[in-house]
Amino acid sequence: MPHEQTERIVEINGIELHVMEAGRSDGEPILLLHGFPEFWWAWRNQISALAEVGFRVIAPDLRGYRQSSALPGWKNYTVEKLVSDVVELAAALRVGRFNLVGLDWGGIIAWTLAARHPVLVHRLVVLNAPHLDIVQTVLKERPTQILKSSYIGFFSAPIAA
Structure with a gap:
């Protein structure tokens, strides 16, 4: 049985991130970072499965993808800015420590975030990076x-x- 998913726009770092969420609001948080050139939908099968076992699932469209803000120029897409977006998203959603899963380009962001903000990351899974x-x-x-x-x-x- 698919778990109910909700979407919202979260304003952080002067941009808007589109976010898909599922699961219990008090569940252990898990952030799913998609790869290039995908968006949250890449995790559609995992979102319901993770929500069903009790996780609070958060899958954003990263900066520049799908329904999130797309700014001109490569300087708006440095790894530092992308990591900051995820850190600020977690703060805006009142998430303390979280599990982090990254695929492809999302994996590079996940590796960097875990290295620079280790106290935020409970568990890290990186695929294809x-x-x-x-x-x-x-x-x-x-x-x-x-x-x-x-x-x-x-x-x-x-x-x-």
Whole structure:
């Protein structure tokens, strides 16, 4: 049986983040960070399952995706700003420590958040994103990975957007 999901807009850091929530308001919080070029819907199957076992599930559209604010210029999308968005979102939703799951680009944000704000993260799960300490090594040892990731640069070109 699917669990009821609610959506809202949360204003933080001068932007609006669209957030999908499910589960008990007093449940253990778990934040789900999607990858590129997805949005909260990437977690649609996991949201209900996690809510059913008692979690308070929070799945935002990250900055620049789907129904969240999209600002011009790459400087509005640094890892620092994206991490700050998640930290401020948790604060706005009155979430103390939380479980954090990140996929792909959301995984990079999750690794960085856990490294810079370890007291906020209870448990960390990262899918399809290397640990920050080995990213440079992987790129040096496997230069083909740079080519495989070059599609991200394509989407930052004004004509593609």
